[in-house]
Amino acid sequence: MEGSSSSSNYVNPRNKSYDKHSTRHSNYNNYNSQHNLDYNDDYLLFIWLASLKRFEEYLYLFIIVWNNLRLDNDRISRSLEFNDEVGQMKNHIEDLFTNSVINKQELEKYSTLLDDYRDHSYNDLEAKKEFVHNALNKLEKCGISKYKHQLNGLKALQKRHVRQMILDRMESFVDISSQSHIVDEEENDLSVDNPIELRKEIESLRKQNSKLVQENSHYQATLGKMTNTRLSDQDPNNATQLISDIKELQHLLEEFTIVQGPDYKINEKKSMxxxxxxxxxxxxxxxxAKLxxxxxxxxxxxxxxxxxFESYFKNFKTNKYRNNTDDVLEFEILNTTERLTQCFNNFNEKRPGKDDITQTIPTKIRQQICASLGSRGFSNENHPLIVETAKKIRDSMNIYREITDPDILDEIDTQSIQITHKVISIFIFRLKTQQIEPKYHFFKSGDEIDTRLMQGSWREEVKKSEVVEVCYFPCILIQEDNKSNQKILVKAQVYTRPKNTATSATGGSSSVFDMFKNIIK
Structure with missing residues (x-):
């Protein structure tokens, strides 16, 4: 099913020859093997897919085909593929609007439908099910009830082929509408009833109108960018890329804190x-124990x-580090951002109005500035904050372990710089680029296991009899205004131990989610 729709061999189910031979095909299948029956089922599904006539039918089919494919943290490539295909579908919808196939209201309707489906696929599985249910209802009149079980039973690769066919068909709709748009314009231009002078005037007005449309589109696009706080699929700080970079940091931390092997001597007294x-x-x-x-x-x-970082920033605010302006550029920017954001929050509160721009400015300021700082903040490795902090974490490690291999020591020096950069970039800056700022939390020893928020190596049948021994990477979570709508960016990484009733009762928690009520505000 791959390939461009322009060279497709799809059979049109409305073709009379197909109707003539339908009885003969049915009789033949009565004598066929089970393999051929299965093949015929695939063929009929193929025919049905090709028989869909309207672009919105393919849009709803796109939602249904993606339904049973999981998009979790362990499937980064599939998540990237999902976001890319949603982006392609949105582009095709916009092209149909450009070619006057749909109006502005329909453009917003279908674009919002795709955006909401993408968000719910990550954040709200119940809402996603509702989307799929509505899509099935929309396609009911097309006869999907005969094929929905077959669609659900397709393998991942087969579903990819179907999605490619959907994207190809959407592209065909755009190509055909584009040609029709051009033909309509040419027919209007070639009208023999218009006098020459009138034709010239019409052409002049058409050019002026085209120019005004372009200018208006530019202003609308600019306004949209100013009021839209959602990160695009191509943004380096979108959730998928951010999660990928967090996993890279986790890998670096694992290597940096190794204590097992003949090249490491443990100070057991300090470790205890x-x-x-x-x-x-x-x-x-x-x-x-070493783990x-x-x-x-x-x-x-x-x-x-x-x-x-917090200590350095605090000292900056008390003028301790302001002598060398180059070393405090990032802190100057952060301090100014805090003041400017607070001013706009007060402005929104004290100066009533209905414009969207003023409402979104505090969020846009935070996103744009933190994106810049996350990319280039402290990028010179000789910055005193980076150098001093890297040395501190190396010295701290040396209290509990001694490395005997000089080659590993050289690697540790480099890793400490990289880790310092990445922790500051992700936790201080890049988390703040999200539309709603995420919060992070380390669980305590003795907290009960909650698989919604934690990840570990426990077995399903024993997880209720275990508690957290150590949480070595925090849970990172987005809490929207609706308290029931939570998005887990990264689950906490934990090691567990058997539950001790006395310890758990004093140190644990009956509901881990309750902790976030005091953490996320």
Whole structure:
């Protein structure tokens, strides 16, 4: 089913020859093998797919075909493919509007439909089911009830072929409407009833109108960009790319905090003190003690970098570091952003009005500035914040482990710089580029397991009998105004231990989601 629709061999079900031979085909299949019966089912599905006449029918079919394909954190490539195909469908819808096939209201309707379906596919599976149910209802008159089980049973590769056919057909609708648009214009131009002078005047007015339409489109596009706080699919800070970069940071942290192997000597006394400080019950008679130690060190690295940044920023505000202006550029920008955002929030409150731009300016300011800082902030490796913080985390690691291999020591120096950059870039800047700013949270030792918010290596049948031993990477979550609508960007990474009733009762939590009520405001 792949390939351009212009060279398609699709059979038109309205063709009379097909109707003539339908009885003969039915008789033949009565004697055919099960393999051929299955093949005939595929053929009939193929015929039905090709028989759809309207572009909106393919739009609803697109939603149905994507329905049973999972889009979770472990399927980054599929998520990228999903976002790319939604973007292609939206582009085709916009082209149909350009060719006057649909009006502005229909453009907004179908574009919003695709945007909402994409959002619900990640954030609200119940709402996504409702979308699919409505799509099935829309296609009921086309006879989808005969084929919906067959569509659901298609393998992932087969569904990809069907989606490619849908995209090809949408492209065909655009091509045909474009040619029709050109023909209509030419027929109007060649009207023999118009006098020469009138034709010239009409041509002049047409050019003026075209110019005004272009200018208006430019202004509308500019206004749309100014009021739209949703990140595009191509934005380097969209959720898919951000999650991918967070996973890269997790991998770097794992390598940086390794304590297992002949090249590492553990200071067990200091490590036991660290276990106690984090309320972990591990000790070095247990086979997983080094694993737990590595997890605690990952958490310590993240927190130490964030604390170092906050301390540096606090000292900047008290004029301690303002002598060297080059070193405090990022803090100057952040400080100005905070003041400007607060001013606009007050302006929105004190100066009533109905324009959308003023309402969105605080969010746009935060997004744009944090995107820039996330890309280029502290990009010179000799910045004192980066150098000093990297040394601090190396020194902290050396308290609990000693590295005997000089080659590994050289790698550790480089990794400490990279990790410092990435933690500041992601946690301080890039999380703030989202439409709604995400929050992060480290769970405590003894907290109960919640698979909605945590990821670990527990078995399903024993997870209720285990609690958190250490949370080595935080849960990152977006909480919208509607408290029931939560989007998990990244689940917390945890190691577990068997539940101790006494410890769990004092240190754990009956509902992990309740914690976020005090964290997310």
């Amino acid at each position: 003190e660290l276990f106690s400080k984090n309320k972990c019950q591990a000790n070095f008679s247990m086979p997983n 737990i130690l590595g997890g605690i060190l990952q958490k310590c690295v993240i927190l130490q970098i964030l604390e170092s």
